[in-house]
Amino acid sequence: MSNYYWCHGPNCHTYKTQDRVRGSKGSKVLRTRKVKQNTDRSWYNPNNFYNYFCSNGCYNEFANAHVQQIIRIAPRTEPLETPIDDPTKEKHTTGYGHTYYTHEINLKGVDTTE
Ligand SMILES: [Zn+2]
Numbered sequence: 035m036s037n038y039y040w041c042h043g044p045n046c047h048t049y050k051t052q053d054r055v056r057g058s059k060g061s062k063v064l065r066t067r068k069v070k071q072n073t074d075r076s077w078y079n080p081n082n083f084y085n086y087f088c089s090n091g092c093y094n095e096f097a098n099a100h101v102q103q104i105i106r107i108a109p110r111t112e113p114l115e116t117p118i119d120d121p122t123k124e125k126h127t128t129g130y131g132h133t134y135y136t137h138e139i140n141l142k143g144v145d146t147t148e
């Protein structure tokens with residue numbers, strides 16, 4: 035297995051940065067960036083999207099270009115719900131006499147049904 039992927043950003047090869055300039059004099063190009071894969075490192079996560087994109091911008095452009103296909107992978111036709119206890123309202127007063135409220139929300143569990 036190679037130790038890099040090409041960035042999947044559809045416009046990666048169009049950005050004018052020095053590290054993208056490749057080729058010999060007279061036939062230079064801007065080339066898609068390589069994304070190094072640190073597969074020998076303990077922290078390497080094969081499911082991290084940064085393995086496939088050189089930047090957030092390239093990821094966003096990919097996601098925007100392919101959002102219809104992406105959501106068809108796991109369509110959300112109904113909302114998920116997380117059971118909670120009845121929220122409690124708590125009154126706080128600062129040393130300056132300002133009053134504010136917080137709402138305590140405690141989970142009963144998380145719906146993991148997909
Ligand atoms: Zn890129």
